[in-house]
Amino acid sequence: MSNQEESKVTTAEATVTLVKKSHRFSGKSLLSFPYILWMGAFIIIPLIMVVYYGLTSKTSNGFTLENLKLIADPINQRALFLSLKLSLISTLVCLLLAYPLALILKSMKLKSNSFVVLVMILPMWMNFLLRTIAWQNILENNGIINTVLKALNLPTINIINTPTAIVLGMVYNFLPFMILPIYNTLAKVDDNVINAARDLGANSFTTFRKIIFPLSIPGVISGITMVFVPSLTTFVISNILGGSKIVLIGNVIEQQFQKVGNWHAGSGLSLVLMVFILISMAILAKYDKETEGTNVW
């Protein structure tokens, strides 16, 4: 047994120079080996393949930028700008809806915050495509909202197959991902800190501005990324709630793969999309120097 332990440690030292020799439990780091291999094979290598496909083409040898230049095509450009616009709007709406809710939930002093998590996660047990389709029922011209409006003799609304419906679908689908991280960071804020601020004469707005909000920034950042990225790249919500006329960048990429069959073009556009994701994260990281990774989940 001890021999085995020793040999494990020596292989660890041989293979991972990262592990300190004197570390008493260096053998334990080996436990993450299957994970490292898995992520290498199924995260890193596939991403490299997207880069490779995006920078090559069927017709010409060697590397080319032609797939990336596809984004300049007017249709693709419009799709990208619309995606950026709609995802920014829905991220903002999510933030404005989620933050007060998280504050209220904190003030309720629930016994355990697992209850909040459950309430937010529970809808996911009904398939998200079906839930989005149900919004068709609610928003349609003869849908639930309009039936109610008609019964009350109020003017009807016409939002199905418009960008508004897509934003609503995005907000609906991704709101829990904004609420949970913000609530989790707020729940950790010590009440004594808030009380101390109040004792020292800060009014509730100042307390919020100087104490509560700064402490919740990691949650806000995490929430923004978890709403912005899926909104920016969705093709399902726009398909279901936007009709066939509204094309987002996600739809363009999906069609390159599933309909057109030009994987090089699809990968190239994905690369452009990833650049936008990276830019947004770099901007957010500026506001989030302290936290290492997103530990709010």
Added chain:
Amino acid sequence: MVKKISQKVYVGLVMIFLYAPILVLIVLSFNKSKSRSKWGGFTLDWYKSLFQNEEIMSALYTTLIIAFLSALIATVIGTAASIGINHMRKVPKTILMGITNIPMLNADIVTGISLMLLFVAVNFTLGFKSVLIAHITFNIPYVILSVMPKLKQTNKNTYEAALDLGASPISAFFKVVLPDILPGVFSGFLLAFTMSLDDFIITHFTRGAAVNTLSTKIYAETRKGIKPEMYALSTLLFLSVLILLILINRRNDSIEKKRNSVALAPSK
């Protein structure tokens, strides 16, 4: 007082927003009319025909098997990885946690596409196994992010004490460390299971033509109209989870009550 009421109203409105579509789907599952937009009277027919519909049943079976296996494998790999990462020094730890965040922060569509490109490049047939691998891949980070905080809270000395008292590292792990982090492991599993169940985009790109999960089947039906059996099935799924959660909550409550009453009446 007014503030309290308006707070409750706000929470209520958000809950209505989150649960309204679910209510719509439940109502549709009892709708006699096949059309989504007409109410044709109450019926339980869809619940009966659901179990005779082999396509839906096999999609359900595939969905559940993939969700269970991917969550289980991801929990094992992820928990082991968390312990390993927790014992690493700062630089490798930061690098690994960064890699862990990639599938969570990256767009699903890119993750799906990248995995598809890999599978095709190495001539791995797209099908059940490729979907399973893809689901494990996006599930592991959820497990790690659930287990890591619990690991950080555990007291390292208890593990060392167990070793000093003669426990082997393995039995020390199962008797001392695991009970401490079990809530995190369990919630990681549950989260992974739910994410796998609800996934469409990554499955869409990594499945072969032969494999259908509920999501991909629903997506194929969106244009022609959803079969009402689908509403019935998701209603059943949703309600069974809801009841299960209520039962677990009740049990936890009663255990707590018992503990409290024992603590209050120690004389017995």
